[in-house]
Amino acid sequence: MRTRNQRTDRRTDALSKERIVDAAIEILDTDGESALTFRTLAARLATGSGAIYWHVADKNELLTAAANHIVARTLGASVNDADPREGIRAIALGVFNVIDIHPWVGTQLSREPWQTAMLQIFEGIGGRLRALGVPEQAQFDAASVLLNYILGVAGQNAANARLLPREVDRSAFLASIAARWTQHDPAEYPFVHQVAAQIPNHDDQEQFLAGINLILAGIESTR
DSSP: OOOTTOOOSOOOSOOOHHHHHHHHHHHHHHHOGGGOOHHHHHHHHTSOHHHHHHHOSSHHHHHHHHHHHHHHHHHHHHOOOSSHHHHHHHHHHHHHHHHHHOHHHHHHHHHOTTSHHHHHHHHHHHHHHHHTTOOHHHHHHHHHHHHHHHHHHHHHHHHHHHHSOTTSOHHHHHHHHHHHHTTSOTTTOHHHHHHGGGTTTOOHHHHHHHHHHHHHHHHHTTO
């Protein structure tokens, strides 16, 4: 029979929302969004589900808090205010990399455009567009184009990475894609044949930043 002095294997330190969010991020990174349940989280934290509900209402709130934490940490570490253009590039590359590392962040950001993480990214971009002297009436469109490009490309890159087993050689896989492209009629797909040789060894980050530079060049032409 269990005596009053015997204890279950539960945490003795104070449970906080920060601890809960950190544990949720570990589960999301290791096993994906489907693995994140309050039962799994309670087991990870050695506590009861009720204690978690005291801090977090539901899974959606938890995902939002986790994404907010990751994005805030990323923007705080990567943004350079010395040059607005470099600031925008730093924000873009920071978000691109963080979605590559934490693919679930991209999914969460696409669900709720009003969440704090999205506002942080949008504010970071918009403030630097103002510093560049982009006309006020053009700032909303310019910031939206940049935001949509960043999230779209980052999300697609993360999705592509999830399709490949870790042991697959990226260059070899892309070379097989290029080979399939060049099997099509060159008269019907001349551009595809022209760029196919660049596919196997292209750098995703460099190509991503090239797109940011093209957008910035177009935006600055409005001044």
